[in-house]
Amino acid sequence: xxxxxxxxxxxxxxxxxxxxxxxxxxxxxxxxxxxxxxxxxxxxxxxxxxxxxxxxxxxxxxxxxxxxxxxxxxxxxxxxxxxxxxxxxxxxxxxxxxxxxxxxxxxxxxxxxxxxxxxxxxxxxxxxxxxxxxxxxxxxxxxxxxxxxxxxxxxxxxxxxxxxxxxxxxxxxxxxxxxxxxxxxxxxxxxxxxxxxxxxxxxxxxxxxxxxx
Numbered sequence: 001x002x003x004x005x006x007x008x009x010x011x012x013x014x015x016x017x018x019x020x021x022x023x024x025x026x027x028x029x030x031x032x033x034x035x036x037x038x039x040x041x042x043x044x045x046x047x048x049x050x051x052x053x054x055x056x057x058x059x060x061x062x063x064x065x066x067x068x069x070x071x072x073x074x075x076x077x078x079x080x081x082x083x084x085x086x087x088x089x090x091x092x093x094x095x096x097x098x099x100x101x102x103x104x105x106x107x108x109x110x111x112x113x114x115x116x117x118x119x120x121x122x123x124x125x126x127x128x129x130x131x132x133x134x135x136x137x138x139x140x141x142x143x144x145x146x147x148x149x150x151x152x153x154x155x156x157x158x159x160x161x162x163x164x165x166x167x168x169x170x171x172x173x174x175x176x177x178x179x180x181x182x183x184x185x186x187x188x189x190x191x192x193x194x195x196x197x198x199x200x201x202x203x204x205x206x207x208x209x210x211x212x213x
Contacts, residue, residue: 046080050128062091089131110144111209152212163192173207
């Protein structure tokens, strides 16, 4: 019984090896197009392609923050003019770029109005026309900075005119405080004056933790 099992396993292994070699000789593997090719226009200058379309040699003599020259070539299956070329860029890693050179994910689960200010884990991607060293997709801790569509001017106007009825708190989504102001007539005017000051300086914000627009 054991000998039969070994024979069957050996036959299955040989069959898989034969099929893999057949696919290689038939050219199936060579016709597979990598996903990055869709972002690489053809018939143009190779040096003008996005960074994902090329590979560059590491320049160990570059000085951080200074311009440097890197020898590059296009990746396989990319068709362009002058496949070997040089790229001039600043010697720095991608996570050290200016904030305008990459795009990060936003979080709507953190409080923007808090002390101390909250941060969240974002995934950032370098823009296509920017060259840098290292990974083009990297994590970064960013301050919470998102908005739910609430206007500071509207909240302040409601606090001044209808604050005694809790309209400002209702507008900001703080319905418990709004009910408290409504049934206490704005805390006999004291709560209303305090809210005008707090909303005016931006200390009181939307209940969802977002920023004013």
